[in-house]
Amino acid sequence: MSMPTIKTVAAEAGVSTATVSYVLAGRTKSKGSGISEATTERVRAAATRLGYRPNQAARTIRTGKSNLMMLSLTMLSDPWSLSVSKAVGAAVAAAGITPMILADTDWRTAIKRQGADVIFIDAADEDGDAQLLAKLAKSNKLVVFSETLAPDGFDVIRSLAGDSMDQAMDHLTAGSSKVACLTPARSLRTTAPPRYGAYLAGLKRAGLAFRNDYVAPFEGEEMGAYQATLALLQQPDPPTAIFATSDFAAIAAIQAALGLRLAVPQDLVVFGVGNTTQGEAMVPSLSSVGPVGFFSGLAEFLVHRAQHPDAPATVLEFPWQLLVRESSTVRNTCEIFE
Numbered sequence: 001m002s003m004p005t006i007k008t009v010a011a012e013a014g015v016s017t018a019t020v021s022y023v024l025a026g027r028t029k030s031k032g033s034g035i036s037e038a039t040t041e042r043v044r045a046a047a048t049r050l051g052y053r054p055n056q057a058a059r060t061i062r063t064g065k066s067n068l069m070m071l072s073l074t075m076l077s078d079p080w081s082l083s084v085s086k087a088v089g090a091a092v093a094a095a096g097i098t099p100m101i102l103a104d105t106d107w108r109t110a111i112k113r114q115g116a117d118v119i120f121i122d123a124a125d126e127d128g129d130a131q132l133l134a135k136l137a138k139s140n141k142l143v144v145f146s147e148t149l150a151p152d153g154f155d156v157i158r159s160l161a162g163d164s165m166d167q168a169m170d171h172l173t174a175g176s177s178k179v180a181c182l183t184p185a186r187s188l189r190t191t192a193p194p195r196y197g198a199y200l201a202g203l204k205r206a207g208l209a210f211r212n213d214y215v216a217p218f219e220g221e222e223m224g225a226y227q228a229t230l231a232l233l234q235q236p237d238p239p240t241a242i243f244a245t246s247d248f249a250a251i252a253a254i255q256a257a258l259g260l261r262l263a264v265p266q267d268l269v270v271f272g273v274g275n276t277t278q279g280e281a282m283v284p285s286l287s288s289v290g291p292v293g294f295f296s297g298l299a300e301f302l303v304h305r306a307q308h309p310d311a312p313a314t315v316l317e318f319p320w321q322l323l324v325r326e327s328s329t330v331r332n333t334c335e336i337f338e
Contacts, residue, residue: 004050013046015039020047069099069306070116072107074123077221078248079276081122083295086277088120091299097306111136117306118143120298141309143302151313155305157298164289164320165195168271169202171287171328172241176269177208180232180239182225182249185217195245195273202243214239218249225252233260233268240268241328247274250286254327270327275320284326291318 006024010017022035023043046052069092073081088099097117102110107121108129118141124133126148133144137153145157172179179202187193203210216232218224225244229252232239244250250272257268264270264284272279275290301316 004047004052006052008050009043009047009052012050013039013043015043019043067097068116069097069302070102070110070114070119071099072102072105072110072119072121072123075221076101076103078246079251079278080247080274083277084120084122084298087295087299088302091296091303095303095307097303108132111140115140117141117309118302120302121145124149137313141305143305151315153313155301155313156315157301158315158317159291159294159320160317161194161289161320164322165198165273166202166205167322168273168287168289169198169243170205171322171324172243172269172271173202173206173208176239176241177206178214178237178239179203179208179241179243180214180216182216182218182229182232182242182244182253184245184249185219187245188215188217199243199245213237222248222252225249226256229253229256230260233257233262242268242270244270244272247272247276247279247286247288247290250288250327251279251282254282254284254286264327265329272327275323280323280325287325287328288323289320290323292321292323294318 006017006020010020013020019035019039020043023040024047069088071085071088073084075081085101092099100116111119120143122145124144124146126146130149133142133154134152136142142154143157144154147158147160149156181196181199183196187196200210213235216228218228225248233256242253244253250270253270254264257264262268272286272288273290275288275292277295279286279288297318
């Protein structure tokens with residue numbers, strides 16, 4: 001049995017192929033279309049009965065649009081990436097755009113194989129990728145997450161920390177002299193890691209001595225952070241507060257503490273970085289620093305860019321805020337961290 005075509009749908013609905021094209025492209029409300037709601041429903045019903053699927057390649061050639069959005073997410077299991085995916089999924093549905101996720105895939109190679117109306121890149125080498133991004137932007141609409149890159153034919157999304165991590169550390173050291181840091185091992189191998197640096201600066205401001213046994217580097221993702229927290233909390237003199245340099249590490253730390261039958265925040269205070277929707281929704285809700293409205297704002301911008309590809313490249317900024325929630329708020333004032 002042959003696949004139904006636009007002509008088949010037109011014959012089934014008793015309309016012209018042009019009418020079918022307008023209806024299935026979502027253009028019935030455009031000026032001068034003259035297509036009634038009843039006709040629109042008849043065409044859609046005919047397409048559904050016949051199992052019609054548009055030829056995406058032909059549509060792309062005809063309209064210059066693929067109705068595809070590519071999301072390059074470095075670590076899909078990270079709550080930050082999951083929050084991006086969820087927000088974009090909700091935003092694109094009404095726009096008729098299909099999101100594609102590159103999970104743990106090198107966008108430098110993937111973009112050459114697959115096009116899209118707009119491509120979001122969540123991680124780019126600030127120095128090594130600048131020229132490549134500018135080159136790719138000549139034939140692709142790129143939106144790049146970066147704190148330092150300037151737009152060069154591509155849009156830039158900034159999430160500016162400001163002094164929010166300093167505020168988080170001051171919040172922790174105000175109630176505890178035993179503050180540990182849970183951070184990826186790779187951050188300790190860089191010359192100026194900003195989040196680990198905020199931890200060290202916070203200890204210094206509070207007049208607290210640095211303790212090597214309170215630094216818990218981990219490899220990998222959630223399980224690495226979970227195991228590192230277990231080791232941290234099972235030592236003879238465990239910390240009573242943890243500054244985790246990402247929300248996913250903070251969530252793993254809370255899970256590890258609860259597994260050891262420690263109460264959060266009564267026995268252990270935890271602060272994360274990122275302000276992800278998962279951290280906000282969990283019990284206890286996660287205290288964090290990060291931008292407010294970032295995920296919905298990013299999703300709206302990506303849809304707007306897909307629909308208005310010729311708008312000048314720009315920078316969209318989301319400043320961070322301190323968000324104190326249940327994981328660092330002891331309800332009983334007699335139960336201060338120690």
